[in-house]
Amino acid sequence: MPSYTAPTKDMQFVLHDVLGASTQDIPGYEEMDRDFTGAVLEEAGKLAQEVLHPLNVVGDTQGCKLENGIVRTPDGFKEAFDQVRDGGWTALDCDTQYGGQGLPYLMQTGVGEILSSANMAFNMYQGLTHGAYSAIHAHGTDAQKAKWLPKMVTCEWTGTMNLTEPHCGTDLGLMRTKAVPQEDGSYRITGQKIFISAGDHDMSDNIVHLVLAKIQGAPEGIKGVSLFIVPKVLVDDDGNLGARNGVSVGKIEEKMGIHGNSTCVMNYDEAEGYLLGDAHKGMRAMFTMMNEARLGVGLQGYAQAEIAYQNARAYALDRLQGRDVTGTKNPDGPADPLIVHPDIRRNLMDQKSFVEGARAFVFWGAMMIDRAHRNADEDADGLISLLTPIIKGFLTDKGFEYATAAQQVYGGHGYIEEWGMSQFARDARIAMIYEGANGVQALDLVGRKLAQDGGKHVMAFFDMVKSFCKENAEDETLKAGFLEPLKAASKDLQSAAMYFMQSGMKNPNAALAGSYDFMTMFGHVALGLMWAKMAKTAGGMLGDDGADRDFLEAKIATGRYYMARQLPATGMHLSRIQSGPETVMELEPTAF
Amino acid sequence: MPSYTAPTKDMQFVLHDVLGASTQDIPGYEEMDRDFTGAVLEEAGKLAQEVLHPLNVVGDTQGCKLENGIVRTPDGFKEAFDQVRDGGWTALDCDTQYGGQGLPYLMQTGVGEILSSANMAFNMYQGLTHGAYSAIHAHGTDAQKAKWLPKMVTCEWTGTMNLTEPHCGTDLGLMRTKAVPQEDGSYRITGQKIFISAGDHDMSDNIVHLVLAKIQGAPEGIKGVSLFIVPKVLVDDDGNLGARNGVSVGKIEEKMGIHGNSTCVMNYDEAEGYLLGDAHKGMRAMFTMMNEARLGVGLQGYAQAEIAYQNARAYALDRLQGRDVTGTKNPDGPADPLIVHPDIRRNLMDQKSFVEGARAFVFWGAMMIDRAHRNADEDADGLISLLTPIIKGFLTDKGFEYATAAQQVYGGHGYIEEWGMSQFARDARIAMIYEGANGVQALDLVGRKLAQDGGKHVMAFFDMVKSFCKENAEDETLKAGFLEPLKAASKDLQSAAMYFMQSGMKNPNAALAGSYDFMTMFGHVALGLMWAKMAKTAGGMLGDDGADRDFLEAKIATGRYYMARQLPATGMHLSRIQSGPETVMELEPTAF
Incomplete structure (x- = not known):
């Protein structure tokens, strides 16, 4: 069985020694001293090691199941999600006005690496919620924010992003999902969306779907796309849950990895929805939080390489096979540990030097995002916009490559599921595809x-x-x-x-x-x-x-x-x- | 669903236009004219397309199951194996003395690519048998050859190779499986072997295991290892099947891919075995056919990239997404096909140029093997020995890389199992590991x-x-x-x-x-x-x-x-x- 230990020492080195976080002239960073971030990361590490990581294999093995229209998550996910919620982990960098803790995005990023390494599929439930939260926070009316955000900050209600349709992914201008205006100002949404991560599950009371659709009579192509809030369960003005909306799960996809996350085909059948932001400006609204979302995916890439590396290292130190050609290192044993072999070291050094470099890059990028948002620094915003496709594309390509390289250290044991190395590679693979395939990042x-x-x-x-x-x-x-x-x-x-x-x-x-x-x-x-x-x-x-x-x-x-x-x-x-x-x-x- | 068409035109180009097979001064090559090889490849293609490839997804989905000590292969495998056997496909390059067709290894290689592309997991059952056949053919006594080979040539009895143990893979000197000499000249074999491909199944009457073990009192380390024939079912001197031998399946491994092949833990409990070749020279016997076996694995690497490429190409020609920036190519459609985009082409060209180059390399290598064996050409033997680790290591690394790249062309559809692209990558992954992990090839x-x-x-x-x-x-x-x-x-x-x-x-x-x-x-x-x-x-x-x-x-x-x-x-x-x-x-x- 694989194991995971949060690399808090390496993280602290980047946060404080390299980036000097608490000395940065960014509002909120003054709290980010070494003791504070250390305590947060240690606690996140405990949660990751004790609760989330043990469920990683469970999620992979059991997957999610659609039973009578309801998605069942793997054993233990619901209880773990309660713990994450109760620990306040879903609210770290959310607005204090809606119950968040208002911490910098950099803090959220450090914690995000830990939770994502420990259990990528599980962590996506809150990750998607955070994305939907950000979109509503940026584009919602005050009334919308007051209605939806507090429950999303705590993940009592989770969120999703609905972009892809069967015939269009990158080219969203081809979209067919329709929104028909109603007299009360709401819309009726009809269409099919695919590849909806966390599209349905049994871990929250409600799911707030953000859905791209075309309002009747909208301009052709991408300029006619609007964004809507479409809840699974309707919510009245007092915040009470009411009737089920016209939203249903068509099926759960069988995937190469991230089995613990429910990837759903979502059917919208005259579902009640509420325009978020301006009509026909849906893409802009969706892309407001793109830098963050893509940085989050780049983080997933190196986070899987990190846990894969940790296990490859452990195996290389433990497994006895062959002898050091320059002189035996373990004369009392039947053979030397794998790590004496230059090509094993070459492989491990590739992984290690990538992961640590990637962490510094992502943390530094998160600081740029904070600078852009908290200081309204346009240069920082421009720089991180430039680097975002690189963070997303390069780090997920390499993350997969090195998760695969870590698997190689195990020889045949890397290919069988029992040792867990295959899962890291299979899970990491998706990060090269979603949130804009890497070829699109390059473009x-x-x-x-x-x-x-x-x-x-x-x-x-x-x-x-x-x-x-x-x-x-x-x-x-x-x-x-x-x-x-x-x-x-x-x-x-x-x-x-x-x-x-x-x-x-x-x-x-x-x-x-x-x-x-x-x-x-x-x-x-x-x-x-x-x-x-x-x-x-x-x-x-x-x-x-x-x-x-x-x-x-x-x-x-x-x-x-x-x-x-x-x-x-x-x-x-x-x-x-x-x-x-x-x-x-x-x-x-x-x-x- | 993915599809496959045997690339016979490209193969014929290599065989005849580039290599000039039938004009080569190698015994047996005079038969290899364009019509002959064309007919063989077309027939193999038909078998691949109509019988084997449709079972590829079935094998992946169902996997093999251990029921009451017996391994059940996926639906349709047994019938397909009968067809392969009846068509004479298992006997192509086997010795005519034992019922083979005596064709060059080059012919076998061309057919091997086709069958391996169509269904890698399935084709391994006969591939392993061929390896065991070669070892017995090279090192067996006349009596052993007469007893075992005819049924192995037809795959009425299949074969396996048993090297790895839980604590040793590359470093076989650490082996613990013991062989105790008996008065009648046979041995009693006791120990556990793991990762035994095709270790057990329901498609043949008997399974001939080749097992590495140490004879009591043998020298320490790799110099004390001997090779044994250990049948699943004992065979009397008249070739009749008798009692079950002390061989059982401990479990079937859950793997990342090649689910259609049963990867078994094999337990030998005082099983009756017969020394093959000289005592303590087991490694040498096992490695006699190493060039062929490793070339066969290199072939698997590019064969998976070939079928992945075929499907990526089809998708890129069919899927409409975005517009050519230099001018619309499909003005009447809602978008242009993916193939107009330079980065999609870059990706496809990477795949195509690799696969076609790899095929030429492997066919040329197979010709070197024929030259070494049929002309006793030591230079050819030396050259192919040098190039074998490259064929195995480089072609399987790149084969996996490009199977993964082909998956990327599909975007999200590449990650869900429905489209079949994930399987090509998952199946290709093993080729980098088995038959000597690629780091060992480099060494x-x-x-x-x-x-x-x-x-x-x-x-x-x-x-x-x-x-x-x-x-x-x-x-x-x-x-x-x-x-x-x-x-x-x-x-x-x-x-x-x-x-x-x-x-x-x-x-x-x-x-x-x-x-x-x-x-x-x-x-x-x-x-x-x-x-x-x-x-x-x-x-x-x-x-x-x-x-x-x-x-x-x-x-x-x-x-x-x-x-x-x-x-x-x-x-x-x-x-x-x-x-x-x-x-x-x-x-x-x-x-x-």
């Missing part, structure tokens, strides 16, 4: 974000790397294996951006055919920057009284691995991009 | 094969690339995008080999820490060479009367994609290797 990055505000934000990113390298040119730690690789990788990335600008003007396919490579190399540069920051911090702390030298030296060594063994990927991606769009576009469709 | 390549016979075989490979480039320096097709990338990639590979020679002498970890990168870059160079050969062939045929220009031009374009977009990976791998072992080996085990 968003290259087709939209790069040129946004005249390219200001990508220039800001390059400047950030450049300034960092300049300011730390004499840093002893960074001189040894950090600055040169970072500069080289950043230069490759700039060359790629330059290629897009020059060639993409003539032929947009020149940029689009290289979009995926660009997203990936950007991810490497971002993680390279994070590693340089972490190494600098760790190097600076080595001389402190009582410094935890083993921990700090391991950070630096792990960072050096990333620079030496991962950053060279940028050259390859640049070559691919510069090879041009011709080989990608040459074949006639019928010749595939 | 075999760098630690053993590179230096074998004084490095003669790797030099032969480099010479082959060099000669090819020299001889074709003026080829018009190759001048445009083939020769330069191939030379550059081959140079990178040689630099890596040189680095290993120079640094590995002082520190073996310098080579071992780069072994996986070396295997991967070697794979790229090999596929690059195959693509150059295919492009040259296609280019040469373009001027022929009645040439299928669309087909040939697509081959050249696909090859050019591989050279432009895949070969640059060698530079990255070389950088990683040359960064040295320090970052890989630096951390203390406790610091992971």
Whole structure:
């Protein structure tokens, strides 16, 4: 059976030593001192280890079942959900006006990693609720907010997001779900939505569906889409639950993973719904919280790699197989532990250097989101908008890749379900697909974000790397294996951006055919920057009284691995991009 | 539901136009003319499409069940196995002396791809039998061969390979299964074996287990391991089935994929067994057929990528989503097909260029095996021994990667089981693990094969690339995008080999820490060479009367994609290797 321990020490290092959270000039951050975040993370870790993680395999094995129109969650989920609710874990960064705790999104992100590592499928029930909460909070009327939010903050009522239909996912302009206005100002919603995570279940009194639909007579395409609140159970003006609405579950999908989460086909049959935000501006409303939602999915990617890594490491330290070619390490045993073998280490270092770099990237991104929201900082908003598709796309690609690599450490034991390694890979796989498939993230990055505000934000990113390298040119730690690789990788990335600008003007396919490579190399540069920051911090702390030298030296060594063994990927991606769009576009469709 | 069509046209192109099979100076190849192989492949395709592929999802969904000590295969498997047997498909390359058809291994390989694409889990029952057949054929006494082989050739009796035990997989020297000699010359075998594919089932009258065990008093470690024939049902001297042997199924493993194949824990309790080959030489006997077995697993890797690609292509041509940014391609429809989007094409081209290159590599490798066996050609044997870990490791890594990439084309539909794309990825995953995990392949390549016979075989490979480039320096097709990338990639590979020679002498970890990168870059160079050969062939045929220009031009374009977009990976791998072992080996085990 797999195990999980919340990596609170690594988290605290990022939060305080690297990011200096409590010293940041962001409202609310003054509370975020080391003791406070430490206590919160420790408590979340306890919940994760004692309650959520033991249910991870249960959820995978039992899945959700549709019985007489009602979805039954796996054994123990309901009780665990009560504990999460009672512990206040659903309300961390919610508005205090509606019962939330008003903590920074950064705090929510740290906790989110822990809960997501421990049980991704389970944590999605509250994650989806949080997304729906954010949409209502941003676009609802005061009356709507007062009616829906307090119960959603506590997850007494959970939420969902309904976008996809059988014939359209990415291209939502093709949507067919209809909304017919009623005399009382409400709408009747009719249509079918698919792939609705947490679409139905038995863990809350009500479910607040946010549904995209077209109002009769709306403009064609994506500009005619509106967003509606459609509750499972109707709620009167005093907040009492009334009759069932015209919402039903068509079926539960059988999936590759996240079996503990109910992925439903939802049928809306003249269901009563209430317009959220402006008519025909549904996409805008839905996308208000997109940066957060996509950062949350990127987090899922590395969170699965983290738990997979923890277990691969444990197995590599424990399993005796073969001998160290440079000299036996376990002479009294029948063989040496796996970890003596260079290729096992190579694999583990790939995982470890990715996960720790990704954590720093996501925490730093969460701080940008806080800065954008709490300080109304447009530069921070622009920067995180640029980086969001990279956080989502790169971290979920790599998260899956390394969950799979962790599985490999187990040999045949990794392939059988008993050891739990297969589940981490199968669960991680979805994060590459939902909330915008990763190819769409690459398109968003290259087709939209790069040129946004005249390219200001990508220039800001390059400047950030450049300034960092300049300011730390004499840093002893960074001189040894950090600055040169970072500069080289950043230069490759700039060359790629330059290629897009020059060639993409003539032929947009020149940029689009290289979009995926660009997203990936950007991810490497971002993680390279994070590693340089972490190494600098760790190097600076080595001389402190009582410094935890083993921990700090391991950070630096792990960072050096990333620079030496991962950053060279940028050259390859640049070559691919510069090879041009011709080989990608040459074949006639019928010749595939 | 997914579909499958045997790619016989592509196969014939490789067999005849590229490899010139029937003109090769190899006994038995004179029969392999275009009509003959075409007829065999078409028939195999029919069987695959009509019988085996429809059972692929059935096998995945139902799995195998252990009922009262007997394993039940999924509905329809038994009848399908009868058809495979009756059609003579199990006997293709078996010895005519024992009822086989005596065809080249190359023919078997072509058919194997088709059957494996159609239903990997199903095809393993005969694949394992073939492995056991080969071991008995190579090491059995005449009496053993006469007794066991005829029924194994027809799969009336199937076979298994029993190596792994709970505490040892790669390191078989730790084995505990014991063999106690009896007065009649037989042995009593006692122990537990795990991960035994096709370990038990209801599709044959008997199962011939090949079991590694240690004879009482044998030398310690791997040098004390012997190989035994241990039938499920005892067979008398006249070939009649008698009593059940002391062999039972402990349980069936729940796995990530290949559910249609019964992966068993096998318990041997004083089971009667017969020594196969010499005492204490079991590993040598087991590894006689290793090149074939590993090539067969490499084949599984690209065969799953092939069927996944076929379905991704169909979906990309059919699914309407978004518009071509350079101008609508489907003005009368609500949207353009997915295939207009550059990143979808990039993904499909990755898959297509890999699968076709892999097929050429494996077919060419199968020809080397025939040359080694049928012509007793030691150079061919040395070369294929060198390339075997690459065929196994690289093709299964990439096979899984591209089966996963094919899944991505489907968006959310790729994650739900209904569309079948998840199964291709889940099934493909095992090929990276069994028959020697891919890290072990890399170790075999760098630690053993590179230096074998004084490095003669790797030099032969480099010479082959060099000669090819020299001889074709003026080829018009190759001048445009083939020769330069191939030379550059081959140079990178040689630099890596040189680095290993120079640094590995002082520190073996310098080579071992780069072994996986070396295997991967070697794979790229090999596929690059195959693509150059295919492009040259296609280019040469373009001027022929009645040439299928669309087909040939697509081959050249696909090859050019591989050279432009895949070969640059060698530079990255070389950088990683040359960064040295320090970052890989630096951390203390406790610091992971």
